[in-house]
Amino acid sequence: MTELSSYLEDQWRRGEGRGAALYDPATGAELATASTAGLDLAAALDHARRVGGPALRAMSFAERGALLTGLSKALHAKRDELLEISTRNTGTTLKDSKFDIDGATATLAAYGDLGAELGEGTFLLDGEGLQLGRSPRFHGQHVQVPLRGVAVHINAFNFPAWGLAEKLACAFLAGMPVLSKPATGTALPAHRAAELLVESGLLPPGSFSFLCGSVGDLLDHLTPQDVVAFTGSAATARKIRAHPRVVERSVRVNAEADSLNAMVVGPDVEPGSDTWDLFLRELCREIAQKSGQKCTATRRVFLPEALIEPALEGLREGLADYPAGPPTEEGVRMGTLATPSQFPDVQAGMQQLAGVCEVAIGAIPDGDGSGGALVEPVVFVCRDPRGTPLVHELEVFGPATTLMPYSGDALEAGELVALGEGCLVATAYSDDLAFSRELLFELAPWNGRVLLGGKRIAEHSTGPGVVLPQLVHGGPGRAGGGLELGGERGLALYMQTCAVQGARPVLEKLLGSSKKD
Numbered sequence: 189m190t191e192l193s194s195y196l197e198d199q200w201r202r203g204e205g206r207g208a209a210l211y212d213p214a215t216g217a218e219l220a221t222a223s224t225a226g227l228d229l230a231a232a233l234d235h236a237r238r239v240g241g242p243a244l245r246a247m248s249f250a251e252r253g254a255l256l257t258g259l260s261k262a263l264h265a266k267r268d269e270l271l272e273i274s275t276r277n278t279g280t281t282l283k284d285s286k287f288d289i290d291g292a293t294a295t296l297a298a299y300g301d302l303g304a305e306l307g308e309g310t311f312l313l314d315g316e317g318l319q320l321g322r323s324p325r326f327h328g329q330h331v332q333v334p335l336r337g338v339a340v341h342i343n344a345f346n347f348p349a350w351g352l353a354e355k356l357a358c359a360f361l362a363g364m365p366v367l368s369k370p371a372t373g374t375a376l377p378a379h380r381a382a383e384l385l386v387e388s389g390l391l392p393p394g395s396f397s398f399l400c401g402s403v404g405d406l407l408d409h410l411t412p413q414d415v416v417a418f419t420g421s422a423a424t425a426r427k428i429r430a431h432p433r434v435v436e437r438s439v440r441v442n443a444e445a446d447s448l449n450a451m452v453v454g455p456d457v458e459p460g461s462d463t464w465d466l467f468l469r470e471l472c473r474e475i476a477q478k479s480g481q482k483c484t485a486t487r488r489v490f491l492p493e494a495l496i497e498p499a500l501e502g503l504r505e506g507l508a509d510y511p512a513g514p515p516t517e518e519g520v521r522m523g524t525l526a527t528p529s530q531f532p533d534v535q536a537g538m539q540q541l542a543g544v545c546e547v548a549i550g551a552i553p554d555g556d557g558s559g560g561a562l563v564e565p566v567v568f569v570c571r572d573p574r575g576t577p578l579v580h581e582l583e584v585f586g587p588a589t590t591l592m593p594y595s596g597d598a599l600e601a602g603e604l605v606a607l608g609e610g611c612l613v614a615t616a617y618s619d620d621l622a623f624s625r626e627l628l629f630e631l632a633p634w635n636g637r638v639l640l641g642g643k644r645i646a647e648h649s650t651g652p653g654v655v656l657p658q659l660v661h662g663g664p665g666r667a668g669g670g671l672e673l674g675g676e677r678g679l680a681l682y683m684q685t686c687a688v689q690g691a692r693p694v695l696e697k698l699l700g701s702s703k704k705d
């Protein structure tokens with residue numbers, strides 16, 4: 189049995205005792221164990237602050253970018269092995285495993301390119317300089333400098349490699365050392381990725397730590413210059429925010445939590461049109477890709493009443509293209525849930541939804557999932573979205589979505605989406621500009637990202653489920669209130685904005701050379 193180690197103070201270290209088990213969710217076979225008991229996490233954080241921070245801060249953006257490019261290549265060189273591990277430990281088909289592994293290398297590479305663009309500086313100028321008094325002499329300039337602590341990354345089980353890479357890319361480029369902790373149940377791909385990063389020989393000493401297993405007393409040792417970037421459930425996000433050390437030291441916390449993402453179909457969209465077909469194609473993908481275990485998956489769909497039956501018809505046909513089964517079996521396009529323990533959670537959530545909605549497609553899974561955490565897609569219909577709070581509150585983290593009617597009015601659609609109290613993404617399908625405009629500004633305050641789907645992008649859209657490094661990821665309220673990625677915006681989490689005041693020539697001399705043109 190493989191016992192997974194943690195990489196702390198530039199050494200691989202094994203925790204005491206047996207620790208938690210990791211499984212193949214398709215067979216239930218135990219794959220490995222991971223323990224963090226007895227590891228000195230205070231010393232690990234201290235080492236990262238003392239050794240890793242100065243090493244990264246001494247590098248220019250271009251050098252940090254080159255480091256990220258090198259790390260991306262190191263992972264890509266072992267792509268096949270990572271894909272196999274991903275399928276074995278997370279139950280995903282080859283195509284869905286690529287989503288995690290290639291997403292990781294692509295995000296590292298994108299931030300590598302950004303580093304090259306930012307050039308030889310080591311800090312960022314934030315906006316233009318400002319005249320502060322009557323005389324142009326008294327001048328102000330905002331700058332962003334890397335924080336002096338550790339970027340503590342706590343990731344969810346559904347994207348073990350991408351979660352590690354997307355957070356690390358922003359922190360490294362900003363100039364902060366990283367301690368990355370994957371969700372224990374699916375830690376194998378992240379563990380192998382961590383080994384590859386270390387083996388690459390590219391990492392500056394102290395810049396990277398990897399905690400494999402329970403979080404232990406890690407948060408007890410945080411300082412005001414540290415940052416916690418968390419992805420996972422809203423319940424754990426609350427615990428981290430309320431942690432006494434985090435509260436006492438005002439530790440910066442970014443949370444990406446669960447969310448009930450939505451699609452709205454405009455009244456102008458006719459069944460059979462390009463926009464309709466795009467909607468159905470993207471909704472099927474959102475339900476089936478990674479068995480619906482994406483934070484960005486669409487959980488709620490609002491359509492004019494008359495479009496509900498045609499949508500169900502289209503979904504029956506479209507979902508037939510995603511035969512479910514063990515991920516390595518011939519012809520299977522939808523694998524299992526990521527961990528055996530997800531099965532009872534998804535089953536219970538579907539049962540709760542079935543208590544208030546019609547089950548229109550599929551069936552709630554029976555049994556206990558011990559023969560494989562396999563769940564077929566289930567589509568619910570809720571005829572009274574305003575009178576059914578549960579459909580806006582309960583995120584079933586599996587292949588499930590709920591169709592609901594609305595009048596065709598953009599304002600009403602916006603109000604219904606807002607009942608989810610904050611989402612990562614919403615998609616509006618319409619070719620009517622006036623409707624799209626009204627809906628966009630209803631959706632924007634409640635969503636981190638809005639995709640305007642229509643015939644003009646039918647051939648180009650990557651769908652709402654794909655998080656791109658150029659665009660921000662995160663959403664208000666229920667979605668955690670966080671912000672990651674978005675190109676240069678993603679660096680802000682790891683930097684302090686400082687307003688510098690002084691004589692204009694002095695400021696220009698000291699700061700002027702930061703960001704390269």
Ligand code: NAP
Nearest residue numbers: 343344345370371372401402403420421424444445446483
């Ligand atoms: P989770 O149970 O909240 O766990 C997430 C991470 O937090 C894991 O690494 C976990 O470690 C750790 N953790 C657990 N208790 C902790 C504590 N008291 N203090 C600090 N860390 C703690 O969530 P999950 O079940 O892995 O993820 C599923 C949820 O994540 C879904 O609801 C999904 O919507 C959401 N999600 C959101 C995004 C996004 O970007 N917004 C992306 C993916 C998933 P252990 O595994 O060792 O317990």
